[in-house]
Amino acid sequence: xxxxxxxxxxxxxxxxxxxxxxxxxxxxxxxxxxxxxxxxxxxxxxxxxxxxxxxxxxxxxxxxxxxxxxxxxxxxxxxxxxxxxxxxxxxxxxxxxxxxxxxxxxxxxxxxxxxxxxxxxxxxxxxxxxxxxxxxxxxxxxxxxxxxxxxxxxxxxxxxxxxxxxxxxxxxxxxxxxxxxxxxxxxxxxxxxxxxxxxxxxxxxxxxxxxxxxxxxxxxxxxxxxxxxxxxxxxxxxxxxxxxxxxxxxxxxxxxxxxxxxxxxxxxxxxxxxxxxxxxxxxxxxxxxxxxxxxxxxxxxxxxxxxxxxxxxxxxxxxxxxxxxxxxxxxxxxxxxxxxxxxxxxx
Ligand code: ADE
Ligand code: ZN
Numbered sequence: 179x180x181x182x183x184x185x186x187x188x189x190x191x192x193x194x195x196x197x198x199x200x201x202x203x204x205x206x207x208x209x210x211x212x213x214x215x216x217x218x219x220x221x222x223x224x225x226x227x228x229x230x231x232x233x234x235x236x237x238x239x240x241x242x243x244x245x246x247x248x249x250x251x252x253x254x255x256x257x258x259x260x261x262x263x264x265x266x267x268x269x270x271x272x273x274x275x276x277x278x279x280x281x282x283x284x285x286x287x288x289x290x291x292x293x294x295x296x297x298x299x300x301x302x303x304x305x306x307x308x309x310x311x312x313x314x315x316x317x318x319x320x321x322x323x324x325x326x327x328x329x330x331x332x333x334x335x336x337x338x339x340x341x342x343x344x345x346x347x348x349x350x351x352x353x354x355x356x357x358x359x360x361x362x363x364x365x366x367x368x369x370x371x372x373x374x375x376x377x378x379x380x381x382x383x384x385x386x387x388x389x390x391x392x393x394x395x396x397x398x399x400x401x402x403x404x405x406x407x408x409x410x411x412x413x414x415x416x417x418x419x420x421x422x423x424x425x426x427x428x429x430x431x432x433x434x435x436x437x438x439x440x441x442x443x444x445x446x447x448x449x450x451x452x453x454x455x456x457x458x459x460x461x462x463x464x465x466x467x468x469x470x471x472x473x474x475x476x477x478x479x480x481x482x483x484x485x486x487x488x489x490x491x492x493x494x495x496x497x498x499x500x501x502x503x504x505x506x507x508x509x510x511x512x513x514x515x516x517x518x519x520x521x522x523x524x525x
Contacts, residue, residue: 181497181518184525186489194524195478195492199516201282201499202275202463202474204407204430206326206356207264207306208255208288209466210271219257219266227257239469244388244439245358247469254469255291264305269316272309274467276317278475281513282503283321285310286354290328290339299342307349322504324382326354327370329362336370344377351504352380354407355397359389364397371401380504382430384408388441391415398427405430405502410441412458413449423457428502432465433481434472445484454491461499493521 186194211219213232220227229235241247258264268285275283285306292302303323310321325343327336343350353374355367364371364383371381385397387408394412397403398421409429412418422429433448435441442448453460462481467473472480478495481487500513 181493181521183488183490183493183521186524190524191482191489191492192479194489194521195482196475197279197524198492198496198520199279199281199513200474200496201284201461201503201513202280203284203405203428203461203499203503204286204432204463204465205271205283205474206251206286206288206466207268207271208258208291209251209470210274210468211254211257211267212270212468215267215270216254216257219259219263223257223259223263225257225259227253239438241439241469247439247466248358251466251469252291255288256295258292259297259301261301261305261308264302265309268306268309268321269312272313272317272319272321274473276319278473280319280474281516282500282505282509283319284324284351284504285321286324286326286356288326288328288356289343290331290335293339293342299339299346303343303346303349307346320505320509322351323349324352324354324380325350326356327367328357329355329366329384330358333367333370336367337373340370340374347377350379352382354381355383355385355401356407357384359384359387359393363389363393364403365400368400371403375402380404382407386411387436388439391418394418394422398425404428404504408432408436410436410449410453413452413456419456419458422459426459426501428459428461428498429453430463430502431460432463432470432477434467434470434477435465438470445481448481448485450481451485451487451491454487454494459498459502460495461502462495489521493517 384407
């Protein structure tokens with residue numbers, strides 16, 4: 179049943195966007211490493227980074243496309259060595275998420291970028307999992323983990339990564355696919371995703387960020403994912419838009435990421451409104467907030483300001499975020515009730 183939201187004056191909309199409870203479903207935990215923490219961890223671990231200071235590192239964050247970002251993102255992640263490093267990184271994100279009224283989040287992590295440097299899967303998962311457990315009691319954020327395969331690597335390497343993760347299977351709710359998209363279509367990982375499906379993992383994949391609508395089709399039909407990460411290129415294919423709307427496949431959209439990686443020339447040109455108005459289950463997320471200039475509420479506020487989205491759109495985005503999450507039906511109902519109560523109290 180649709181909840182009709184009373185109109186909210188434009189100058190009050192940012193308060194509503196800040197206050198509304200929300201789930202964040204597209205958030206790479208390594209993308210939350212702020213330059214200050216990169217330098218602190220580099221010092222703690224005796225790692226050298228090729229920037230003189232925090233300002234010099236931050237000023238290198240001028241990206242022209244996805245690959246130009248990934249090069250610096252993997253370099254930043256190289257300061258992570260111990261379980262405590264992973265804990266500290268995730269804890270810092272949870273504190274910020276709580277301030278944005280994120281009540282539930284499903285975090286991506288990229289183990290292959292760490293295991294390639296000799297950091298064990300156990301170290302990575304242990305630190306992140308401990309931080310997830312503490313997030314609930316320390317800041318009231320419910321959190322779980324989605325392990326991503328790097329799509330620029332081979333399917334064989336993805337299988338090896340899956341093997342390494344199986345002892346920690348109870349700490350991982352899902353499997354994702356990320357890294358450089360163009361030239362690495364979803365079907366490259368058909369067999370390993372089929373195995374993950376047999377093992378009972380939830381499945382998601384980045385598709386249609388820079389890559390064509392064809393990659394969204396194969397993520398759905400070959401990998402059989404439950405959500406598409408980004409998916410903004412889907413608006414180039416009318417039949418795909420109908421499919422996504424009909425099957426209520428959620429798109430985890432990241433507007434500031436799309437802006438910083440030059441997917442759209444400016445936020446006013448972003449197609450979030452088009453996706454929502456076509457009946458797609460779009461959500462708003464931050465992707466790699468330390469690199470893209472904002473956490474999830476910055477994404478909401480800047481996108482609403484640039485595109486003129488309404489309080490009704492805000493409610494839909496909040497509800498989509500809970501409905502698309504991998505929590506049980508009772509938890510979805512509880513969060514959606516909190517969302518409705520927030521909107522009622524606001525008017
Ligand atoms: N890894 C971290 N952020 C990513 C993005 N936006 N696309 C693909 N891989 C990523
Ligand atoms: Zn992403």
